[in-house]
Amino acid sequence: MSQARPDGAVGERAGPAGAGTAAATDGPQAVEVWQRANVGLGQVLASLPELRRKASGREAGTRTAVMTLVMVAGVDEDAEESATSFRSLGGHHPCRVVVLRPEPDSTPAIDARACLWRAQATGEDEDHPVFFEEIHLRIGGQAASHLSSIVAPFVLADLPVVMWFPHVLPDPADPLLRLASAVLVDTRSIGPEPEAIGHSYRALLELANHQPVVDLSWVRLQPWRELLAGLFEPEHNREFLPGVHLASVRGKPGPRHMLGGWLLSQLDLRARELVLEDAKHVAITLAADYQGEEGKFEVTRDDRLRAVWAQATLSGGVSQRQGLPLPDDSLTSALSSAVSNLRADRVWERALASAAILAP
């Protein structure tokens, strides 16, 4: 680990955040840090209660965890970005975060950094601190190919284990996945070449056959899907659903393919009834008819008002319009929603299968 001191130091205090002070900012604060190079996993495990013991000398932290989050990063930038997002997530879902940085071509050694973070839980009348652990492991040599043996000791018993591989799709045969209750992926980060999209989507379908897969891009698209579906809640509008004859989806590669796949599979459309267009932001339009009446159903983004609008316009005169604040597009927000619902999603799987056909 490049930042680690070779001699290490137990109980080394975190830098600028200070220790044990009430959080002055919204985000979690580092309370205690331990780091050491060329270390055994037993030493890392022993550091965790030591970090808590030191912190509890200053204030009683609630020891609560709801899951173990494991992230496997191919490069340092991914490790840092993901750790930051996971950390913010720790303020919503107290969990043990394990960040793995495999380096099979490096010297066989494990460098470790363990940190105790303090988040502020907002109560009805008073706030109280929640503590969670973050463990970074840089694994050099052959051990990098046996990550399941590295992760297993850090998994919290009886709680879900969520794994994330940013910017890569995991190999369904990877033994590490046997520890996972669910796998997080992000189809937005694939592509933009249609071949890459098609290939990756088929690989994801294979992975989804083995365990629940949660797609962060699909999570981000949920407000658009909800708004469009909501336009068909009034009974009269619902009559138009079987009569959809043209669907148009604009957006970047990935999101537009997934939304297109969703419309194809849910509405049983033919490929020629779907138009995909490249655009900076997502927009969906459906044209339909029912007993001679024309209906237009659209969901669009309004940058000026930072809003998303859903609108149904029927030639018979009825129209409905609904607006929402532009959803939070951050990685942290997507992760937070994703880990709240770690189930296999059959609608996503069908959308993915159709999207794979759209992007051969």
Added chain:
Amino acid sequence: MTSTTLPVNVLAEGLDTVRRAPPGVLVVFGASGDLTHRKLLPALERLSRRRLLPAAFAMVGVARTEMSDDSFRDLMMGAIPDAGPGWAEIVKNSSYIAGEYAHPDTFTALQARLKEIEEALGTGPNRTFYLATIPEVFAGVAQALGKVGLNQPEPGGSARLVIEKPFGRDRQTAHELDAALHEVFEEDQIYRIDHYLGKETVQNVLALRFANAIFEPLWSRNYIDHVQITVAETIGVEKRGSFYETAGALRDIVQNHVMQVLSLTLMEPPGSIDAQGIRDEKVKALRSVVVPKLADVPNVAVRAQYDSGWIEGNAVPGYRLEDGVSATSQTETYVALKLSVDNWRWAGVPIYIRTGKRLPKRLTEVALQFKAVPHLAFPKEAATGLNPNALVMRIQPDEGVTLRFGAKVPGQAFMVRDVLMDFSYGAAFLEEPPDAYERLLLDAMVGDPTLFIRSDEVDTAWGVVQPLLDAWGSGDAPLSGYASGSWGPRPAETLIERDGRQWRTP
């Protein structure tokens, strides 16, 4: 042959993990009032922001205050200074009818307005009538709705009436109110709100009891010595002095909030966590509570009124010096009560209840005090710090569960003492829970009555407290005083101490 079956909304598949209101219209009576402004409009806006309201949605405000549609829309916008973009659309769809609640023209106008909205917006005939008015007009509004047929759900639609506590002033007036409502609305159309049930942590009592196998076997007379329910407020009557003079702690807290918490604590596991399953069991539990005899009231109940004192470092006046309160007031601000339950599970387990204003801290909790171990194997001096186990459900604030049990003190000697295992909901679920009104408003529009109080629950709860009302209404029942900032009067301590027990110090 043409099919008349409505197509399924296939685009909604997989999105149903979140419950959303169907297309419809919310009619609020008392739309110019404080409850609408402080609670209902913010709750609606939050529902809109959380994507829980449909595109085909409108609100119609009805009140006696003269106001144009535009003024009402200004009022709606002004109520939410930081509203999201969707709120403006809801406001645009909303309108106002000024009129007397007793006048048929008000309701004829409402009927016409609903038709216009339903045709223009395609909301369908889903109508929720929310009575944010004084209770005295509940019956009149309900009957006036009936006269124009708005009590009858149209095909494919719904007509629901939402009213807030108090549901009567005593058992008799509650009967009268129910009879008037039932002349025009069926019981399954009536949604009686006690906002306490909308609190996430009250619902957590159900989760703790019925989602966990380890607690339920202990949840009976076999292991529990007694139950203590505490609903404590630090505030006095604030600006509600004249209202409180007509209510008192028994009507304001015990008959509704406490009885709801009590029934959730005592009830048997329902066959299903749905409206009928839960409400049937709650009523059964309340019916098992032994109604005190009039002559026994002095032995099982204490009433008291706060005197001056200190709360959180501030000197506060006594109740009789508060605005709107009579200098000779006999209204109780504190109630302590001992109840017993005649059923297989709870026979012989006393339930001690206390509630009051100007107590040292604000909290609501249910404490199950377990029996002591049958034989203490340790020398007496080794267990001086050991008490029987207790399981405490904290409903507010700092919602959570605490289990008190004995543990060895580290060292050579074998000493045991109490330790607390503390679970805080806020530490496991850091998401902001919905406000009680937000939850209940959505439930009413969706048509889920689980968290609303059924007619027989109201009646049974009044039945439990009616002897106290009768005894205390006679004028010669003792009324103790207690210093603000204390846990209540001396007679309340006597009430529990003569059973060889003590109030907890939460």
